[in-house]
Amino acid sequence: MDTKNYFRILITTLSIVLIAFSYITKSESPDSHLISRFQQYLQINTAQPNPNYKPAADFILSQAKSIGLDVQVLEYVKSKPVILLTWQGKEKYLPSILLNSHIDVVPAEKEKWVHDPFLAHKDSNGDIYARGSQDMKCVGLQYLEALRNLKNRGFVPRRTIHASFVPDEEIGGHDGAEMFVGSKDFESLNVGVVLDEGLASPDENYRVFYGERSPWWLVIKAVGAPGHGSKLYDNSAMENLLKSVETIMKFRAAQFDLVKAGLAAEGEVISVNPVFMKAGTPTPTGFVMNLQPSEAEAGFDIRVSPGTNAESLEKRIAEEWAPASRNMTFQLKQKKPIKNKLGLPFMTIANHSNPWWTLLEAAILKVGGKLHKPEIFPAATDACFVRDHGVPAFGFSPMANTPILLHDHNEFLNEAEYLKGVGVYEAIIESYASYTEAVVDRDSLSEL
Known part of the structure; x- marks a missing residue:
């Protein structure tokens, strides 16, 4: 073998080794594990009218165990679990934070999708196609990944953090969030603020909702x-x-x-x-x-x-x-008119007179996010039930540069946008859980 051929073979071999090493490293990166968990959750068919809640609940509970969160499974209606995960804060007298998401999704007409809506296919652009990718399994898993990251870096929350995964939001939430929020279980949590779902934004600015129709x-x-x-x-x-x-x-x-x-x-x-x-x-x-x-x-x-x-x-x-x-x-x-004492729907104050708004806005800006003017949510979410109890709630899904595809064919979320959203929630949760200033009375955080 001549020297030229020897070096050609050596270079080719080294290139193959480097490509293989790069592939192995990439496949085992933390980000790939986050995306894999997201896909696993999306692959569980929880579409109405017959959502398969048990495997979804098992998956959520397995994630909670791996993170080190306390777990409660509440069942106000048979076979419709409300999963409540808790990270105890060191100052338990402070009102807690509740991160809410729903497990169920709307049906999908499989034949009208480019990819099976329950395979969570990721294409070459990193777009993950699945029912629930925007509404709202993304948010539920982003909560958990943010909590996992905070735990891993040794963060100690002052306030207790709860994450609730509820059934039946897509059919009104009556057997899920409504019963949970009206229960002694919810009352005992002493919730100070709630985060729930929002909408994707087609431009670079995130959307935040302080009330709804x-x-x-x-x-x-x-x-x-x-x-x-x-x-x-x-x-x-x-x-x-x-x-x-x-x-x-x-x-x-x-x-x-x-x-x-x-x-x-x-x-x-x-x-x-x-x-x-x-x-x-x-x-x-x-x-x-x-x-x-x-x-x-x-x-x-x-x-x-409103x-x-x-x-x-x-x-x-x-x-x-x-x-x-x-x-x-x-x-x-x-x-379904959600009424306050004056007979009008509750809306959470979204300006700097509300410390929860100030903290939310500052955390998003801190990680490089931008915000649209706060809005009224055009549809209905489970946040209406907590607002009805006088608890401030914001609807927020960190999805910028993303077409609005909830309930649409070919619903997808790009993996980079999903990962970015984990970081946004990490900043928000850390800010909320670290806040110790006196909080004004709940009623003063709602407006007409």
């Missing part, structure tokens, strides 16, 4: 005489329902125009979206085409902004959207 789920039903498909007559069920839909859509457009014009944020208007319409006489091959139906029904998801006059809105529904004069009735399947 209340969901009203409206079903309108119209009745009328059946008739031949060729017959023209007034007040048929379908005619009246379509008139109602037209009226509602005009209201929706007027509210939406305020958002488009920049005159109001999404959380400050009343949104109305049709979610189903049901009418006609079905057959095995379709619908009877020459028969006008005697009943027609439509459903709408309404999100009511400060809305509920009586006026319900009057509008009764008189304009579903008037009895047109043989129409309506039912509010869910009407």
Whole structure:
């Protein structure tokens, strides 16, 4: 073998060794373990209406054990566990911190995803595709990784830190957070502030939410005489329902125009979206085409902004959207106004008169994050239940430069953004758990 060939083979061999070493080092890096744990959690199918809570609970409990957190499993409704993890602070008289997340996710239409929604596939860009990657399994695991990091570097919290993992948020939270927050268990925690979910931000600024809209789920039903498909007559069920839909859509457009014009944020208007319409006489091959139906029904998801006059809105529904004069009735399947002592929804103060806001903002800025102006959450979260009890709560998910994909096809979160969020939570938790100044009365931390 000549010298040139010898050195060519030697260089090639060394290159292969270096590549292999680099791969092994990378695969065993702390970051790869964080991403692997995130993927494991995402791969557990907890989609409604049949969430598989047991393996998810087992996974959370195994992580808590590895971190060294105290554990309680509370079950207010059979097979719907509330998992409460605790890191005791050295000054137990101080109000505690609660980090809340929900375990369940919404269903996914597998055939409409580029990757299986429960495989947690990571593509070449580092985007992790999974149901729950944004809403909100990311946040639950980021809490745990932040606590793990704080433990590993010897941090000693002054305040007690709790992390709760609750069921059924995606169907209203009634068997989960609502029962937990209304229990003696919650009362005994002496919670001073709660962090819950927020939304992704398409730009570089994080979003923080200090209140939220209340969901009203409206079903309108119209009745009328059946008739031949060729017959023209007034007040048929379908005619009246379509008139109602037209009226509602005009209201929706007027509210939406305020958002488009920049005159109001999404959380400050009343949104109305049709979610189903049901009418006609079905057959095995379709619908009877020459028969006008005697009943027609439509459903709408309404999100009511804080400060809305509920009586006026319900009057509008009764008189304009579903008037009895047109043989129409309506039912509010869910009407969830969260009220304070003055009859209006609780909102947490998001300015420097609230020390929890000041600490949150400073911690995010400290690690290089940027913030949008605080907002009203456009949907509903479990934070509404704690605010109803006078406990300040902020909705925050550290996802910047990320499209908003909760409940959408191809929901994903980039691994770099996930890891960055762990660091953000680490800074927030450390700041909150170190705070010892006197805290003003709970009621003074909420506003109308």
